[in-house]
Amino acid sequence: MTVASEPDLRQDFPVTKKTIYMNNGAVAPTSLAVVKAMTDFMIKCADEGPDSQATSDYITALLRELRVRVAHLINCEQEEVVLTQSTTDGMNAVANGIGWEKGDAVIVRGGKHEHPANYLPWLRLKEKGVMLSELAIDKDGFFDLGDLEKLARKSRLLTLSHALYNTGAIMPVEEAGKIASENNVLFCIDAAQTAGTIRVDVKKIGCDFIAFPGFKWLCGPMGMGVFYCSKKAAQALTPVAIGGESATFSGDTIAYMDMPRRLQAGFRNYPGAAGLEAALRYVLRVGIDNVRAANVKVANALREELGRINGIELYGPADESRRTSIVTFTTPKDPPYIVSKLEEIGVVLAERDAGNVKVVRAAPHFFNTEEEGSGGCGQDKGAFVATFSCHPGLL
Known part of the structure; x- marks a missing residue:
């Protein structure tokens, strides 16, 4: 084909x-199928009422179908798919959700050569006494795996872009994932420049977290993103936001919902979800x-x-x-x-x-x-x- x-x-x-x-690395255009899906959703709400039982049932089925397609795209479980508005949302869920201790270290690559969404959240952790261990890079943005192995022995988390936003260089994430696993280091991936244009397989990569937008290479609507959090790693995160959709309480005691609701408080961009589901269906069909x-x-x-x-x-x-x-x-x-x-x-x-x-x-x-x-x-x-x-x- x-x-x-x-x-x-x-x-x-x-x-x-x-x-x-x-300029698809910034925001890609949507297909007519995405426009129709979003329009159809709004018409349904207008016809049946946005808070009617019929619309509620439709939304439940829509979100289930969307998670099925994301799971197929990145080879994960449906319960590990959290809906966000951007890559930045997902990266901040990790940076602000881990209970950091003074002296913890985060391995980053390239500093100002890195995608801001995958550098600024970690840079701010310095305020909490977290250290940044920066991997030296060559002219194309690649790093030495031997250097990574040395830093991993004394770090808590490794974060990498799957591909660089400025040159498109694809990082050796699978090799990095093995090093992270061997050293019991959490592994976070910024997939803003890969989801929808090359294969992204969280099991092969061996990452704990991955974040990407729906509006770049997936050709979905602006304001929609995806955050993958493995079931195991979810226990390492305290939700950044909390509400009735993500937790319950008895007296002063809070109990979080199971994944993915645990990390998805207040999500209401259902027209965007309809558009992203259509975009994923389109890309997966191609x-x-x-x-x-x-x-x-x-x-x-x-x-x-x-x-x-x-x-x-x-x-x-x-x-x-x-x-x-x-x-x-x-x-x-x-x-x-x-x-x-x-x-x-x-x-x-x-x-x-x-x-x-x-x-x-x-x-x-x-x-x-x-x-x-x-x-x-x-x-x-x-x-x-x-x-x-x-x-x-x-x-």
Whole structure:
């Protein structure tokens, strides 16, 4: 199956008719199926009443189905799936839910080279006397497993991005998981740049926690995220929020509900849940392996074309097995200027940081094509790489 060449698939994403959208690492467009699912939910509430028994039964079935699809996506149990609004929510549930003691250590990777959602929550723990042990990284963001093993012997938690938000480099999370397990270290994963674009298997990774959004590579609605917490690790977390949905009380004694309700107080974004369920159904139907193959094909074409242009420097691993479809580069002119000018031409990318360097980030997904990446000046919409030769003032 050549995913991006399927005409019906491209028609499902209206954005493909108007622009070359390659900013899926920030927020991906939703398909018409997601829009319909959310609209249908709101119509049902309007017809039957948002707090009627019929709507309540529908919501119960919807959340059950959503958890089934998440469980299938990341290979976990339904009871281990907590619904959030973002990756940040999940990471903070761990950072603020563990009963830290002064002198505890958290292993982080790369400091300011890291996704802020997977650095700031741990950095703030310094206020509680928690130490940060930072893994040294190479030019592509990778770390030495030997260094990790040394730090793991005296740490309480390891946290890693599955793939880097700025270059797409895929971290060796399975090897890290083995080291964490051997040293009785809790393992937390930020999967913001992998869920929906490469396989994510919590059992193979061996992590205790994983967080990701529904609105990046899964093409779901904004304001929906997922937090995986293993049954065993759930006992290590005190819920950050508490309410009638997550706990009961007798006198002054509080008793938490079983997972996942224990960690999901106050969730009410049911239209978003309907949209995310539809998005997951769509991506799972296409198949993660097919998505991965299509994404790598476009990314490779972009890297090849960009590599031929004087003044452009590529970042991240050259080896396709060590990266997602993110393609990062610099030009002689500042990234904000490049990103702004490209959007005027009809190409949507992003500006990001790669350590001390400002970069341009292209993040193509399965509805993008190789032609959108290269192409020629005569095309109606233009094409990403072709814009540099068709509009010389960009460089």
